[in-house]
Amino acid sequence: MSDDNTPRKSRITREEALAYHLEPRPGKYDIVASTPMATQRDLSLAYSPGVAVPVQAIAERPETAYDYTVKGNMVAVISNGTSILGLGNLGALASKPVMEGKAVLFKRFADVNAIDIELDTEDPDEIINAVRLMGPTFGGINLEDIKAPECFIIEQRLKELMDIPVFHDDQHGTAVICAAGLINALELSGKKIEDVRIVLNGAGAAGIACLELVKRMGARHENCIMCDTKGVIYQGRTEGMNQWKSAHAVVTEARTLEEAMRGADVFLGVSAKGAVTPEMVQGMAENPVIFAMANPDPEITPEEAHAVRADAIVATGRSDYPNQVNNVLGFPYLFRGALDIHARAINDEMKIACARALAELAREDVPDEVAVAYGRKLQFGRDYIIPTPFDPRLIHVVPPAVAKAGMDTGVARRPIIDMEGYVQSLKARMDPTAAILQGIHARARQAQARMIFAEGDDPRVLRAAVAWQRGGMGQALVVGRESDVKDKLEAAGLGDAAREITVVNAGNSRYLEQYHETLYTRLQRQGYDREDAVKLANRDRHVFASLMLAHGHGDGLVTGTTRKNAHVLAQIGMVFDVTPADGAVGITAVLHNGRIVLMGDTLVHEWPEAEDLADIATRGAHVARGLGLDPRIAFLSFSNFGYPISERAVKMAHATEVLDARKVDFEYEGEMTVDVALNPTQAAKYPFSRLTGPANVLVVPARHSASISVKLLQEMAGATVVGPILTGVPQPIQICSTSSTVSDILNMAAIAAGRLGQVK
Ligand SMILES: NC(=O)C1=CN([C@@H]2O[C@H](COP(=O)(O)OP(=O)(O)OC[C@H]3O[C@@H](n4cnc5c(N)ncnc54)[C@H](OP(=O)(O)O)[C@@H]3O)[C@@H](O)[C@H]2O)C=CC1
Ligand SMILES: CC(=O)C(=O)O
Ligand SMILES: [Mg+2]
Incomplete structure (x- = not known):
């Protein structure tokens, strides 16, 4: 979070925008079948x-x-x-x-x-x-x-x-969000819509619809002046006119936007970048409302407006300023509500219901997760008059208001009878996984960590480091040789990023001697002499990066894309305590079809015993809570609650007894098969089970079963896999895999920055 309460601007480059559209497949969506299509039947x-x-x-x-x-x-x-x-x-x-x-x-x-x-x-x-x-x-x-x-x-x-329903979103979507914002802006400035003088610039799709809706909500025709490229649309004007503009022509002396804005209470802009000057804003009435909604650049920036009028309430179409007026707050929910009543149309009443629902939502207490996602505290006021697009309440607050208005005005083919049930179904409808990933990144952005990317010789790592730096996540520290990093960035089309990221190596570090001393002290009783320690620190990037972290020359460490996990963990172990005996555990999050399960241990324990399994469960519960989940742990096997009997299953049952003795504060049960853990119908056969719902943390008997399960889900089902998250260690270190993509590496960096795996 920035101290001055303004959101940090993230710079998106041309290369990033093109890569986003090119990968993993050209374009932005696929179509998937929702019914089985496997057999002849x-x-x-x-x-x-x-x-x-x-x-x-x-x-x-x-x-x-x-x-x-x-x-x-x-x-x-x-x-x-x-x-x-x-x-x-x-x-x-x-x-x-x-x-x-x-x-x-x-x-x-x-x-x-x-x-x-x-x-x-x-x-x-x-x-x-x-x-x-x-x-x-x-x-x-x-x-x-x-x-x-x-x-x-x-x-x-x-x-x-x-x-x-036929709905032109640039007209009505914009009008609805603009109206929602205006309701709240006028409330804050203590003015009534019937009294205010409004100037609207841009007499196109968005402009005409905005003014029409604002008038339907009470603004008086004679108080509203519309302008276009030719200036004020006054009665009698002939140039550049059409019937839709004529409907808003007024009797006025004003001929230019500047003249129209003198003394106005509200400016609504849906025209073009820079159409408004600070002088125009200066002449407006007290507590002026300025919605500069042109995309991608507003008519006037909030900085420019506030520089001349500290009392202004300013909104733009952009996500990097407070008060984003963007139709994404409207169209998804307007259509959701309309589709759910099989509507024949989206009428004005439905639009106004949507605007009012949005305005009311902005006045309510904002859940912490929304504030975290946005990176600043949100409280109804001049800098927060419209809900943010990532507010999870929108889906269950707005469509019911729209559907009800549609039902009340007779456009519903199938009215909703059980409104409360409808609200619940909307809550269950959304895929929680997107929100979870978004939460991880939002927390990381807030932390602004100096992230050490240990493997600067890998182009994927370099691209992730550039995205970290340019995405406003913090500083990217890349371990590698300057010339090699430069060449690889050039080859990736990111040549100009070489100046933005920080390249660190044994050759340019000021702290090398301190690193040597630390390593020698730690390893001298493991058969290493000083020369061995010096060579190790200078030549091994995992060890060098760990030493940087140990000395506080970075806030988090990501590695593991170029060498096998076991090797990387061993090298990190030269500097930090990351063995099973130290409490380290690997937890992998598997996200698929709107579900998330955590699986452990996927990294550290090869063949855990009952005590270890209890530790893994505890670490899994910790990660689950960090992701906003209420942990429900299942100890998995091929048997359920003692049948069939086997030595391998018994240790899973024993793990529950270890947790009984520890009196932990989360739900756990076992041993059980994976279908009993995840499928409520199967679980119902064991009514004595202490789990109150499907498990979300799966503790598996050994690392090989963990690896097989995760990779099977990834390969066969196309599940998104985040992890293994290294947890139970005191340092924010995350280890990727050799198959990690740029997004995977970024996810791991975000987990390290958010300190998700760390023990307190
Ligand atoms: N924030 C949001 O959610 C949304 C923002 N917008 C933005 O609003 C703007 C207009 O979109 P839309 O209505 O679809 O476009 P249209 O092409 O339908 O209309 C544009 C209108 O703006 C006028 N105009 C253009 N430049 C100027 C200027 N410098 N001064 C005064 N008037 C000007 C044009 O005047 P004339 O008639 O004389 O040619 C025309 O009336 C775009 O920037 C768009 O991105 C649109 C929808 C949603
Ligand atoms: C947001 C939008 O629809 C536009 O700017 O055109
Ligand atoms: Mg548009």
């Missing part, structure tokens, strides 16, 4: 002849398409690329990354399936016809980045023609 059900049955059912009763197909959870994101963000008309194909991104946001934030469709035409009639014809496929249509005034014609006509 599956094939007969999914396709011919079985599929004929739902076909006939839908032909007889069209509304059953919501039951037998993906229609009810499927949205089309449609653009022709004529107004891409604030970049202008770059065509249909160039808009595809934005539309794919939007599809992924639908999924990430509201579990709505969405696909992008780019239409290569600027003719409104062609777009209308194409979209109308694809109506049967979708539960809703999200239009995006289509320029005004064509967007108004297209949306209006499609609304008339189609029986599903």
Whole structure:
């Protein structure tokens, strides 16, 4: 967290942006089957002849398409690329990354399936016809980045023609978030919407819709002035006009934006970068509200606005300033609520309900996890008038408000009867794994650790180190030779990063003699003479990096991508106590299909006995708590509670007795099979079990079974694997594997920085 309470800006480079889109596969999403498709029987059900049955059912009763197909959870994101963000008309194909991104946001934030469709035409009639014809496929249509005034014609006509929601997000999504922010900004400035003078700059898709919604919420027509590239839209103006602009023309003497802004209470900008000057802001009324929402750069930056008006309440479209007005706060939840009532439309009442729900949420106490994710304390006030996009409450607060408004206004085909049940189902709907990874990174960002990347000879490590430094996570200290690091960065297209990261080695370290002394002192009674210690410190990067950490010349250490775990652990052991006897344990997090399980010991104990297994469970519980989970430990075997009897299973049962004697404060049970541990139906056969739900920490009998299980899940199921997290040691050290990707290395660095594995 920064002391001045402003979020730290992270710089994203062109290379990073391109690599993000290129890897691991081109683009940003895949489509996965949700039904089994393995056997001849599956094939007969999914396709011919079985599929004929739902076909006939839908032909007889069209509304059953919501039951037998993906229609009810499927949205089309449609653009022709004529107004891409604030970049202008770059065509249909160039808009595809934005539309794919939007599809992924639908999924990430509201579990709505969405696909992008780019239409290569600027003719409104062609777009209308194409979209109308694809109506049967979708539960809703999200239009995006289509320029005004064509967007108004297209949306209006499609609304008339189609029986599903048609929603142009740049218009209404923006308007809804802007309205939510305005409700709260006016509350804070002590003004009423009926009284305020509003100036809106940008009479396009977003601008017209914002002003319309603000007027529907009580702003008076004669108090609102709209401007475009030609200045004020006054009654009688003829140049650059259209019917949508005319509807907002007013009688006024003002002709320029500057004149319009004199004495205004509110400025809303959806125009272009730099359209507002400090002088314009200076002349506004007391406690001015300034929403500079142009993307990617605002009309005026918060710094510039605050420099001339300390009393201003400022919002922008950007995530790196407080008060982000971005439609990502709206469209996922508006569509979630609309889809869940099989809505025919998204109407004004649903939009206003969404705006009010968002405004109210911002006034509530903010959960700690949200504050951590955002990197600063959030409390309703001038710097926090709108919830942040990563607020986990949005999914269960906003869609019910939208659905209820839809039901009250008669657009629901299937009203929700049990609202409380609906709220619970929304809570369960979201994949907790994304939030967990995000939490790890947020804590790391807050720590601003100097991270030692020991293997500067590996291009993956170098890319991770650059991402660490440029991503605002802290300082990257790379152990390697300067010329080699430079060459490898050049080869990775990151040549200019050589100046940004810090390269450290035995040749340029000021502390080498201290390191030699430390190592010699530690190893002299293990048969090492001074010369051996000097060579080891100078030549072995794992040992050198460990010495840096031991001397406080870095805050955390990541290594293990170039050599096998056992070797790396042994080298680190030259400097630190990391043996089983020292309490070290490896815990691996496996994330898949919305579930997370921790598995141990995946690193340190080769063949643990009952006491060791109890230690592993305790370390697993510690990591689980660090990730925000309530630990439930299962000691695994091939038998359940004593049957069949075997020596290997007995030690697992004994581990529970060791924990009984230790009186630990977490749930544990065993021995049991993995299905009993994870599947409630199987678990129900053992009603005496002390676990109150599926296990989330699995203690396995030995390291080989741990390794086999984790790698099987990774290879066969495509699970995300984080770890092994080295825990039980007093230092923030994490060991990657030789197959680690750049993201894996970054995850491990974030775990080290967040000190997730460390004993207190
Ligand atoms: N924060 C958010 O969530 C969102 C932000 N936006 C941003 O809003 C902006 C507009 O988007 P959108 O409405 O879709 O685009 P449109 O192309 O539909 O409209 C743009 C409008 O802005 C006007 N304009 C452009 N430059 C200036 C200027 N320097 N001074 C005054 N008016 C200007 C144009 O005037 P004229 O009519 O004279 O050509 C036009 O009326 C973009 O920057 C976009 O990124 C959009 C949606 C959501
Ligand atoms: C956020 C968005 O939709 C835009 O800037 O166009
Ligand atoms: Mg847009």
